[in-house]
Amino acid sequence: MTKTVMEGSLATAKAAALCEPDMVVAYPITPQTHIVENLGKLIAQGKLKSKHIEVDSEFSALSACVGGSAAGSRVFTATASQGLALMNEVLFAASGMRLPIVMVVANRALSAPINIWNDWQDSISARDSGWIQLYCETVQEIVDTIIQAYKIAEDTQVLLPVMVCMDGFFLTHVVEVLDMPEDVSKYLKKYNPQHAILDPEKPCTQGPFAFPKPYAELKKDLSDAIDASADTIKKCHDDYAKIFNRTYGNGLIEEYKTKGKKTIIITMGSLSGNVKEVVDKRDDAGLLRIKSYRPFPKKDILNALKGKETVIILEKNISLGTSCGALFDEIRSIHCNVKDTPKILDYIVGIGGMDCRTDDIETIINESIDKKDGHIEWLMEK
Amino acid sequence: MILMTKKHIPGGIITDVGSTTINKTGTWRTFKPIVDKDKCIGCGICERFCPDGCIEIIGKKCIIDYDYCKGCLICMNECPVKAISKEIEKK
16 A cells, blocks of 8 residues: 555545445535545536535534435535534434434534634533544544544444534644555445334334433443443454554553653543654553443453553543543543552643643653642643 | 334334334314215315314315314314314213
C-alpha cells in the first residue's frame, strides 16, 4: 500500500465512500464542512453511487438517516457542536430503533459564547443517548475506525448507531501521511438488513408506541446490547488488523508505555499524541488512551490501572454542576470497592480550543506528587 | 402498540399488522355522536371527514364504529342536513 498525503476531512470522506453507503445525508457545519463537501463532490463526479439528500438542518439530516436506515439502507452522516445538539432528539430515536447509522462528529465547543474550536462537550453531552462512541487519535485511525464502525453497527448482536469522534481542526484540517485502503470488500460486506427493512411483502411497524412494561424491557435490551458491543468492537478491530495490519490497543483502550510506570495519564482523541511525546521522554509515566467511551470499558481500564499510584486525567469537557469532567467521575466510580485505589487527579484542558502543550503536560506530571486525591484543576494560559 | 412483554425484536419492531385494533379507543369519548337515520341522506361527507376512519356508509346510512370513535364531533359539524347530534357519554 502506498502512502498518501491527505487532509483529515478528505480522508474521512474517502473512508466513508469506501464503505459505499446507499445514502449520504449531512448538513454542513464547521469544522465538519470539508467532509460533506468532499462526499458531495465524489457523488457529483459519479465516483460514489450514493443518494445525496440535501436537507435544511441537522435535525432533518439525522431524521433522513433514521428513515433510510429503517428502510434497510447503509447511511452516513457527519456533524459537529450545535449540529449534534440539534440532532439530540433524533439520537435517541436512532438508538431506540436499533439503526446501524454511522456518524462522524468533528468535536467542537458548544455555544454560548459561540466558539468554533475543539473540545468534547458536544459528544460527551450525548453520552447517554445509546450510541457507541469511538474517539480517534490520528486521521489514519479515523479512516480505519469508520470502516470498522459499519461492521460493528451492522453486527446482528449489536445493531446500534456509532459516533466516530475526531477532534475538530486538530484532525479535520490536519494534513497527514497515511495509508488509504483501496478496497474494503474483503472486510466489509454489503449491508444485509435483517430487522429493519422496507418490504411491502413483509409489512412492519418501527418506532411504535409502547406501554411502560415493554418500554422498560426495550431500554434494558438496549443497555445490554451496548454493554455487549464491547466484545464485537474488539473482534472487528482484530479482524481489521489481520487484513490491514494496523492496531489501536485492543480496540477499546490503548496502553502506551504503561508497564512498570507509577503514573498513568488518561485521555482520549488527538491529545494522546502530545501525551505520547511527553511519555517518550520520561521513565515515570505512561498513557492510557480510552478509545471506546461508550461502551465504557470498565474492566479493561481497571486492569490497566492495577497497582498504579497516580492517575492524571486530561479531558476536554466539563460536566457542569459536578465541577469535574465526565471521565473523572466515571474513572473514580469504577474504583469504588477496589483495594489500593490510585490517587486520581482531574485536569480540564483544551476547552474551546485552548492549547494543551507538551510542556503543560510535563508540568502537570511534575506537580502531581504534591496534589491530593480528587484534585480538580483547569488548565489556563499563564 | 407493542404488546409483547418477553422477547422483542431489536428496536421493538412489530411484524404482525393491525395491532392497533386491540386498543379500543372508544373509551376515551366524552361526547357520543348520535345519527338520526331518518334525516341522514347517506352523502358520505362524515365518512370522508372522520379522522379515525370510524364511519362507514352502509345501505345509504351513516354507521359509526363506537369501539374506536373518540367523540371529536367533526361528523356532527360537517353533516349538511344536521342528522348527527351529541350526547354526554354515560360511563
